[in-house]
Every structure is written in structure tokens, then in C-alpha cells.
Amino acid sequence: MREESTPKWEGKAMAELPATGPQLTWEVLEDFCNVHKWLPIETSYHVEGVSGQPGLVRYCALTVEEEGVGDDAEKTTTMKWAKDKLLEIDPIQRCLTYEIGENNLGFKSYVATIKVFPMNQDGSKIEWSFVCDPVQGWSSMI
Numbered sequence: 001m002r003e004e005s006t007p008k009w010e011g012k013a014m015a016e017l018p019a020t021g022p023q024l025t026w027e028v029l030e031d032f033c034n035v036h037k038w039l040p041i042e043t044s045y046h047v048e049g050v051s052g053q054p055g056l057v058r059y060c061a062l063t064v065e066e067e068g069v070g071d072d073a074e075k076t077t078t079m080k081w082a083k084d085k086l087l088e089i090d091p092i093q094r095c096l097t098y099e100i101g102e103n104n105l106g107f108k109s110y111v112a113t114i115k116v117f118p119m120n121q122d123g124s125k126i127e128w129s130f131v132c133d134p135v136q137g138w139s140s141m142i
Contacts, residue, residue, distance in 0.1 A: 012129040022124040026094040026116045029126070032086050033058040047083060056086040056103070080105055087111070106135040 012135045018024055028038055030052065036044040041062040049056035061081040068074050082103035089096040093114035110132035119125040 005087060006133060008131050009134055010129070010131045012127065014128075015126045016119055016123065016124040017126070018120065020124055021122055022094060022116050022118045024089070025124040025126060027116055028033075029116060030094075030096060031091065032056055032084075032089065032096070032098070033127050035060060044107075049086070052089060054086055054088055082107070100132075106136075107132060108136065109133040 031037070032045060033046040033056070033115065035041065035058065041060055042059055043062075044060045047057040047059050059081065060083075061079055064078050064080050065075050066078060067085065068076060082105055083101045084098045085101050087097045087099055095113065097113045099112075100110040110130060112128060112130040115127045117125045117127065
């Protein structure tokens with residue numbers, strides 16, 4: 001009997017930085033444990049591994065305000081966190097791949113790739129793509 005596979009969620013987002021060259025953009029993104037410098041999260045730090053090498057693990061966390069249930073329900077705050085592991089990094093191609101490991105976000109399997117490309121004479125383009133198992137309780141990823 002053949003097992004049915006669960007369809008994966010896949011997505012891609014791009015950002016253009018017309019006045020920031022690809023090398024400077026890459027230097028920010030390859031600093032894997034300091035993602036809080038460019039994403040709106042409260043903390044990100046080194047957990048284990050060698051900086052810039054596959055196997056590096058970071059911890060990321062942010063506080064999320066959630067609506068309560070019912071007419072008199074109050075909003076609650078929850079700390080959402082994940083440990084991300086760097087799987088591949090290529091400074092020549094300006095590309096890195098990571099996976100989400102332990103987390104309280106609901107991810108069972110999540111792998112993302114970030115690539116930086118030159119754009120025009122002085123700019124760069126960032127491409128972020130992911131594939132993951134559907135998350136229980138979510139209708140979509142984006």
C-alpha cells in the first residue's frame with residue numbers, strides 16, 4: 001500500500017535595494033546569528049557551531065500579541081521562538097540555506113534559502129524562498 005504524501009507549502013519573496021550593492025547586502029545577511037539587525041524580532045543569538053559554517057545554530061524570539069476568545073477576552077502576549085540551523089552557505093554565490101529546528105511556532109519541517117543578486121549598477125535584489133510542511137491551525141504561510 002502506497003503512503004499518500006502531504007502537500008508542501010512553498011513560497012518566495014523578493015526585495016530590491018536599488019542603492020545597496022550585493023556585497024554589502026550579503027555581509028548583513030550572512031551574519032546568521034544577528035538576524036535581529038534587519039528583521040523585526042527582539043532577539044537573535046549564537047547557540048552553537050562555528051560562525052559562517054554549516055551547522056551553526058541561532059536562537060530567534062519575538063513577543064506576539066494575540067487576540068483573546070469571546071466578548072470579554074483580553075489580549076495575551078506570547079514569546080514565539082525558533083532555533084535555526086545553517087545548512088549551506090556560499091559567499092561566492094551569495095546564498096545560504098537554513099532549517100528551523102526546535103520551535104514553538106508549529107513547524108515540523110521548514111527549509112529556506114536566501115540569495116543575493118546584483119541589480120542595475122549600484123543595487124541588489126534579495127530572493128527568499130521556503131518549503132515546509134503545512135502548519136496545523138494555519139491556513140497558509142504568507
